[in-house]
Amino acid sequence: MIEITKAGYHGIQLPQFNIGFDYSGSRAEHVFISHAHADHMPRNRNVDVFCTENTYKLMQKRGYKGNATVLKFGETLELPTSKVTLYPAGHILGSAMVYVETDEGSVLYTGDYRTPPSPASEGFECPDSVDHFITEATFSLPIYRWAGHDELTDEVTGFAKHTLEEGYTPVFLAYNLGKAQEVMHMLSSLDHPIQIHGAGYKLCEVYEEAGIELGNYESYDRETCEGKILVTTNSALNNGFASNVKKKRLAYCSGWAARESSRTQLTVDKLIPLSDHLDFFELIELCKKLEPTRVHITHTPNANVVQHYLDELGIASRFLDLETETDD
Structure with missing residues (x-):
């Protein structure tokens, strides 16, 4: 069983695998930063992280002084108890989703993402299926459907x-x-x-x-x-x-x-209505496509609405209440 926990007020941890997502604490050896918006960057601007090249460049422009191990999209990093691959998230330039494969199952952490992707990004790709899907739901009501x-x-x-x-x-x-x-x-x-x-x-x-x-x-x-x-x-x-x-x-x-x-x-x-996040219907469709064992919902004022729709699809879910800032 994979334990997925809130890391205080900022970030998410996989404690048994020593991994943090958009995490600012000291209890994860391997910290993966999804993108360079302030609420996802490490609060400590001097810590070592893993991220894409463009996220690293943008973080440096925004005051990050630490070292980053740059990973290419699709490149798999072998860790002692897991394998980690970054997928393009389509949110902003450099934005990545973090896919973790372990003997206990798989986890996909989205950070912020958009599908169809922003044309000012590297596009959007994701695995075919995943056990645990950690997803933002910024626009979590059916009133949010974006134009093409x-x-x-x-x-x-x-x-x-x-x-x-x-x-x-x-x-x-x-x-x-x-x-x-x-x-x-x-x-x-x-x-x-x-x-x-x-x-x-x-x-x-x-x-x-x-x-x-x-x-x-x-x-x-x-x-x-x-x-x-x-x-x-x-x-x-x-x-x-x-x-x-x-x-x-x-x-x-x-x-x-x-x-x-x-x-x-x-x-x-x-x-x-130009958003760099996916709309409500795209979120539900992606959950259907990935068929996760469980969806972990973050960054939303209406988790209960998303959970209602997922319940009707027979997909288990829970709400992870994380601190956020408005970037849309």
Whole structure:
């Protein structure tokens, strides 16, 4: 029997195999980091970890000082009591799911993931089956069903073009790592100058090195930003980003844009339900495909809803309540 435990307030452990997932403590010899969002990086920026090359590069840009053993997707690492393989998670660049094979059975830890994958990532792949499936369920209600990538790209580019044609500056509100670069990738076909918030700008180099087209972009400059396509976070906007630009229109890019309440809670001109997580129906379908003995649900406000649907499929599940930060 495989023991799967919460590691305090941050990360998950397989104690009998000395493995930690997105873990910040000292009780796991082998720590695997799924991706470079803050709530998955180690709190101790000097610990040694295993991760993909692009996750390592992005973590370094975000203050990580430790050593990383870089693993390629599909490369199997032989540990004393297990074998570990990373699969592309489709969430952001470098994001990986961690597949552990042991004599007691197999475990797939997803971190955050998206299927179909973000076009600004390495894609999505997973094993054919697994015994224990540790999955996030950020969008855990049936109201969350995403449009296809082409339709979302049309929404993003259409908003930018129409806004510019009417003499306004388009501003896309998106998380600095992952979502911002996906939006820029969508906008690259317009060949219009883009300015991105400085915190996101420093991460773009890693995307370009990976061959992700981000268009004609530069770091945000308050004096020259008017008339450019701007990409920033909601918090930066509230702190004065482009406050000198009087004629601007705002597009909020997030899975949370699908909520009806967002229309009244947010003062924006356009809601675009663009998520870097999978939607509710994709989650249920993947559980059906993998046929796990048990699903361990994390990062969700509605675990009971997911469990209800899994119960109807005859799939056992439980909720692992982990600390999270909003990155969508």
